[in-house]
Amino acid sequence: MINKRGILITIAKLGKIFNEKKGKIRRSMIHTTLDLIKEGKIVKILDIYGGWGIRQRLSCLGIHPGDLIIVKKSGIMHGPILVNIHGNQIALGRGIARKVLVEEVE
Amino acid sequence: MKIVLMGQPNCGKSTIFNNVAGYKAVTSNFPGKTVKYTQTKFKLFNEVIELIDLPGTYSLTSFDLAELEARNYLFKENVDVVINVLDASLLERGLELTLELLELKLPMVLCLNMIDEAERKGIQIKVEKLSKILGIPVITVIAVKGKGMEELFFQAYNTGKEKTIGRTLNFSKDIEEVISRLSEEIEKANIEYYPPLPLRFLVLKYLEGDKYFIENFHKNHQDFLSKVRYFQSIIQETHGRPSDVVISSERHHLSMDLYESVVVLTEPHTSPIDYLDNILMHSFWGYIFLSLILYLFFHLVFTVGKLLEENLLENFYRIIPFVEKYINSDSLLFSIFSGIIQGLAGGIAIVLPYLFPFLLGLAILEDLGYLPRIAFLLDAFLHKIGLHGKAIIPFILGYGCTVPAIMGTRILESERDRFITAVLATMIPCAARMTIIFALVAFYISPKAALAIYILNFVIIIISGKILSRLLPEITPGMILEIPAYHIPSLKVVFAKTWLRMKEFIFIAWPLLILGSALLSLLNYYKVDAFINYLFSPLTLLLGLPLAVGTTLIFGILRKELSMLMLFQSLGTNNVIQVMTTTQIMTFTVFIIFYIPCVATIAILWREMGSKRTLLTIAFTFFLAIILGTITRFIY
Numbered sequence: 001m002i003n004k005r006g007i008l009i010t011i012a013k014l015g016k017i018f019n020e021k022k023g024k025i026r027r028s029m030i031h032t033t034l035d036l037i038k039e040g041k042i043v044k045i046l047d048i049y050g051g052w053g054i055r056q057r058l059s060c061l062g063i064h065p066g067d068l069i070i071v072k073k074s075g076i077m078h079g080p081i082l083v084n085i086h087g088n089q090i091a092l093g094r095g096i097a098r099k100v101l102v103e104e105v106e
Numbered sequence: 107m108k109i110v111l112m113g114q115p116n117c118g119k120s121t122i123f124n125n126v127a128g129y130k131a132v133t134s135n136f137p138g139k140t141v142k143y144t145q146t147k148f149k150l151f152n153e154v155i156e157l158i159d160l161p162g163t164y165s166l167t168s169f170d171l172a173e174l175e176a177r178n179y180l181f182k183e184n185v186d187v188v189i190n191v192l193d194a195s196l197l198e199r200g201l202e203l204t205l206e207l208l209e210l211k212l213p214m215v216l217c218l219n220m221i222d223e224a225e226r227k228g229i230q231i232k233v234e235k236l237s238k239i240l241g242i243p244v245i246t247v248i249a250v251k252g253k254g255m256e257e258l259f260f261q262a263y264n265t266g267k268e269k270t271i272g273r274t275l276n277f278s279k280d281i282e283e284v285i286s287r288l289s290e291e292i293e294k295a296n297i298e299y300y301p302p303l304p305l306r307f308l309v310l311k312y313l314e315g316d317k318y319f320i321e322n323f324h325k326n327h328q329d330f331l332s333k334v335r336y337f338q339s340i341i342q343e344t345h346g347r348p349s350d351v352v353i354s355s356e357r358h359h360l361s362m363d364l365y366e367s368v369v370v371l372t373e374p375h376t377s378p379i380d381y382l383d384n385i386l387m388h389s390f391w392g393y394i395f396l397s398l399i400l401y402l403f404f405h406l407v408f409t410v411g412k413l414l415e416e417n418l419l420e421n422f423y424r425i426i427p428f429v430e431k432y433i434n435s436d437s438l439l440f441s442i443f444s445g446i447i448q449g450l451a452g453g454i455a456i457v458l459p460y461l462f463p464f465l466l467g468l469a470i471l472e473d474l475g476y477l478p479r480i481a482f483l484l485d486a487f488l489h490k491i492g493l494h495g496k497a498i499i500p501f502i503l504g505y506g507c508t509v510p511a512i513m514g515t516r517i518l519e520s521e522r523d524r525f526i527t528a529v530l531a532t533m534i535p536c537a538a539r540m541t542i543i544f545a546l547v548a549f550y551i552s553p554k555a556a557l558a559i560y561i562l563n564f565v566i567i568i569i570s571g572k573i574l575s576r577l578l579p580e581i582t583p584g585m586i587l588e589i590p591a592y593h594i595p596s597l598k599v600v601f602a603k604t605w606l607r608m609k610e611f612i613f614i615a616w617p618l619l620i621l622g623s624a625l626l627s628l629l630n631y632y633k634v635d636a637f638i639n640y641l642f643s644p645l646t647l648l649l650g651l652p653l654a655v656g657t658t659l660i661f662g663i664l665r666k667e668l669s670m671l672m673l674f675q676s677l678g679t680n681n682v683i684q685v686m687t688t689t690q691i692m693t694f695t696v697f698i699i700f701y702i703p704c705v706a707t708i709a710i711l712w713r714e715m716g717s718k719r720t721l722l723t724i725a726f727t728f729f730l731a732i733i734l735g736t737i738t739r740f741i742y
Contacts, residue, residue, distance in 0.1 A: 052315055052350060053169065053519075057586050059354040060164035062199040065347070066355075076389040079486035080495060080585055086198055087227065089383075089591075091482045093494050093584035 032104075034081060035097035037071045043102040044068050050099040058100075061090050068105060107266050108156045109259075112180060112207065113191035114200055115162030116590050118219040120144075121249040121599075122191060123159035126259070129602035131159050132510075135475035136499060137588045138162065138517040141172040143179055150263050158183075166206045167316050171516040180210070181301045187266040188214045189258070194224035194231060194246070195591070197369065201361035202354075204240070208272045209307040213265045214242050217258055221246040223591070228374035236368040242272040250596055274306065275364070277356045280344060285309050288337050295330045313338060314350045379592045386476070387589075392483050399476070404560075407463045408544055408553060414459030415545060422451035438631055445627030445675070449620030452671035453612075457619075460541045461611060462604070468506050469603045473595035477502055478587055485585050491568055492575025495585040497527045504534035506607065508707045511536075512714055519583050526574045528715060529723050530567050532703045533730075535560070538615075538666040539699050546670060547695050550683045559695060566700070566734065615665050622661050622668050626675055629657065635676065648732070649693050650739045652677065652686065662698055664705055669698050689742050696738045701731035 037043055045067050048055050062085050063069070072089065073082035081097045083090055092100075111119040115137035123131050127146035132139060140161045147156050160179055161172035168174040180188070190207050192200035197218070204216060218224075218231060237244040243261045247254030264270075276282055288309045299308070311319045312334045320331065341349040385391050426444055433440045471477065477499055485495030496518060504511035511531040515524040535543060548556035629635040635657045639646070642656030654676040662669030673694070677685045686694070702724050703711065711720040 048351075052348075053583070054586075055348070055351055056165070056167050056314070056354065057169060059351070059358070060167075060202070061586065061588060062202075062358075064355050064358050065351070072383075073387055073389065073482075077486045078489070079389075080482055082387065082482065082589065086196075088196055088199065089589040091478070091485070091495065091585060091587045091589050093485055093489075093586070095581075095584035096586055 031101055033098050034071070034083070034092070034100040034102050035074075035094050037074070037081075037102065037104070039071055039074050042068060042070050042105050044105050045100060045102055047101040048099060049101055050096075054096060054099060058096075062086055062088065063090070063100075069102075107153060107186045107263065108158065108184065109187045109189060109262050109266070110158045110160055110180065110183075110185050111189050111191055112160050112176065112203075113162060113217075114164050114193070114196075114203055116588065117162065117191050117193040117196075117200065118249045119162065119191045120159050122189075122217070122219065122247070122255070122258070123157060124602075125249060125252050125255050126157055129599075129606050132603060132606065133599065134469075134472035134477070134603075135590055135593050136472065136477045137590065138170075138172060138499075139472075139514075141513050141516040142175060150259060153263075155259070155263070163203070165203055166210075167311070167314060168318070170519050180212075181303065185212060187262045188212050189217050189262055190214055191217045191219055194218040194221045195227050195229060197224065197229060197231065198361060198365040201364055202357050205275060205357055205360055205364075206310075208240065208242075208274050209304060209310060211271050211304045211307075213269045214272055215258070215262045215265050216240065216242055216244045218244060218246045219249050222248050226375050226377070228372040230370040230372055232368045232370070236364070239275075239364065239368070240272045242270060250593075250599065275360050277353075277360070281341065281352070281356055284313070284337050284340055288312065288334070291330070291333050291337075295327065295333075297327060297330065310353060313341065314353050315348075379594065382592055383479070383589075386479055387482060392479075396480060396483055399471075403467050403471070407460060407467060407540075408548055408556075410463040411460035411541075411544055412549060415455055415549065418455035418459065419451065422447070422455050438628075441627040441631045442624050445624040446620055448627075448671065448675045449616075449623030452623070452667070452674070453616040453619050456545050456671065457538075457541045457611065457615075457667050458608075460544045461537050462608065464537050464540060465506065465604045465607050466600065468502075469600045469607075470595050473593060473600060473603075475590050475592045478589045481585070481587055482589060489582070491571030492578075492582060493523055493526060493571065494582050496587050497523060500527050500531050501534060504531040504536060505540070506537055507610070508532055508534070508536045508703060509710050512707065512710045515714070520580070522578050522580050523582055525715060525719060526571065526578065528711060529574060529726070530571055532707055532711070532723060532727060533563065533567055533570065533700060535563055535699050536666070538704070541667055542670045542695055542698055546673075546682065546691055550691060551688050555688075555692065559692075559699070562696070562734075563699060566730070570730070615667065618665055619668055619671055622664065622672065623675060626657065626661070626672055630676070645732070649697060649735045651690055651694055655694060659698075659701070662704075663702055666698065666704050689739060692742045693735050693739045697731050697735035699731075700727055700734055702728050 031046060045063065045065050047065050048058055067085060070084040071081060072084050078094050080091045080093050083092060111123055113119050120131040120133040120140050123144065124133060126148055130146060131144040140159060143158050143160050145156060145158045147154055160176040163173040163176045166177055168177045188207060190204050192204065207214060224231065233244050233246060243265060245254060245258045245261055247258055285306065289305050292305060292308060308319065315338065338349040341352050345352045386395055425447055429443060433443065480502065481495040481498045484498050488494055488497055499517065500511045500514035503514045508531060512528045515527045518524045518527060543556050543559050547559060639653045639656035642659060643653060646653055646656050655673065658669045658672035658676055661672045674682065679685055682691065708720060711723060
């Protein structure tokens with residue numbers, strides 16, 4: 001199984017690195033992963049934490065760091081997430097969504 | 107002249123292909139239905155043109171087998187012209203593949219398909235400007251309506267003659283510098299490439315860390331590989347992201363810029379169909395509608411099928427007593443003749459009534475775009491048996507025919523997922539087995555009993571899935587699936603597709619049925635079937651079936667429907683219920699559904715999975731069928 005704690009620690013680390021590198025971003029902003037976002041929210045992709053395969057695959061579908069996406073549906077019972085990116089709908093399994101680091105945009 | 111259709115999944119390559127070839131390649135509204143290439147030949151200006159429809163690929167970095175097939179075809183065959191098909195309503199994303207294809211330096215034409223859909227979405231494209239920037243002809247078409255086809259092939263032909271090669275667009279300065287430095291290194295290293303590819307394309311693939319190139323050419327060039335890694339790390343340091351991400355973001359920005367300079371956005375027109383997802387993908391109503399749609403689907407197939415079966419069978423069996431008047435019913439001629447009649451009748455009256463409405467309904471669901479929605483709804487459920495949502499697409503195709511279902515496993519990324527999905531797909535009652543369930547169980551016992559068989563089958567598949575994923579523990583990579591917009595199915599296409607699939611039955615299975623029937627009559631006449639039945643007696647005794655069923659089981663391996671039609675014949679009746687008890691009918695059906703896949707399925711399994719796994723599947727399904735058959739005998 002995927003080590004949840006490991007991921008959380010990595011996310012925290014990534015967030016820290018991110019904050020240090022780009023001083024512009026305030027520490028108070030919440031960095032979270034795509035699977036935790038509520039339906040209807042718009043988020044900005046900060047980073048994709050995942051191997052070469054996942055990064056490439058997502059980039060092919062038009063999901064790149066820096067892009068804005070709308071979370072349209074978050075499936076019940078650990079189901080997949082449906083996002084809208086550039087007017088196109090893509091379903092991401094929860095495991096994949098967990099590897100996408102995002103921040104909410106208002 | 108060899109022309110290939112290349113583009114991202116679900117952009118309409120096969121639809122364009124079918125405009126030229128007639129309905130030859132199956133089209134549906136879900137990404138990744140074309141898993142192998144199809145070709146056709148036609149004449150243009152007195153020259154034979156070979157047109158090849160390749161599987162869709164999001165980029166030239168390939169992940170699944172279907173994409174790999176497309177890429178390898180492009181690299182290895184001498185292609186004269188590439189028609190890059192693009193879904194105009196997804197122009198921005200499609201251009202990324204276009205930019206990549208331009209790096210290949212092949213004569214190319216850009217084809218903007220579904221231009222009407224783009225306009226509906228409020229995307230107006232300045233075609234001439236786009237053509238000027240890329241340096242290649244750009245043609246707008248509406249493939250489903252056949253609009254723009256002549257212009258497209260005329261331009262493709264010209265491009266092939268003139269060998270027009272487009273322009274490659276430049277990345278940021280620092281990336282370009284790394285590209286030129288790495289190019290020098292490749293030239294110095296003097297590595298042989300087969301097939302020969304443009305230097306710039308190779309460099310980009312290295313910087314993207316494409317495993318194919320690294321593993322194929324550089325096992326023995328460790329020093330060169332370390333240089334590649336050095337350049338990758340330069341990019342990583344300056345940009346703060348892995349070099350593959352940097353390259354794809356660069357390409358993304360280029361296509362964004364391109365998109366912005368050639369597109370004028372206007373107010374989109376929404377249609378009611380855009381709101382369908384609010385219900386069909388709803389976390390509660392979605393499941394209700396899924397059950398309702400499936401229930402209605404099977405209910406309709408059964409109602410239509412039953413009506414036709416009753417009427418047709420009655421008429422057909424009037425022929426036999428009529429013939430008896432003229433030919434002696436004990437003669438060899440008569441037994442062959444009645445065998446042929448049985449085969450003919452079986453095809454028309456028993457199989458086709460269920461097959462036709464089933465395939466028609468499946469075609470409508472496919473073209474509407476409902477299949478990816480089912481994948482979305484059932485992803486969580488499939489995770490429980492160690493697979494992910496995309497696996498549902500081969501499963502659904504499996505309800506039509508097992509062969510395309512197994513081919514369809516190519517859209518799955520991991521080999522282990524492909525294997526598990528293929529084994530489970532062989533157990534799904536295909537249209538042939540559906541006719542058995544409907545024509546035997548639902549017709550003679552009750553529709554409820556037929557439903558019970560479907561439920562039993564479903565439960566067994568879940569249990570088998572659980573067992574298989576326990577035996578092969580590996581975390582499935584997770585689903586990444588595009589959910590395309592709904593399309594209102596075109597009646598012409600739906601019927602063409604249904605006909606294409608029916609042809610498979612009419613021209614391959616039906617002659618087999620007739621031959622098989624005649625053969626069984628011969629066996630019967632010479633009393634050979636008694637010997638075969640004797641050989642099978644341990645099995646038939648265990649299952650509590652009439653001895654005469656033994657021979658039919660062999661025929662069932664050829665085609666699943668055969669075993670049912672042979673059953674009618676070997677029992678010497680067209681009213682099974684007089685000879686077999688309901689328990690026996692149930693046992694027979696359960697056994698037939700699970701035991702050994704048909705010959706066509708075995709062949710495709712062998713090709714896709716290898717001999718060892720095929721034999722394993724055969725053994726597994728055979729024992730499963732015996733166990734389930736025996737249980738049914740005592741329980742039902």
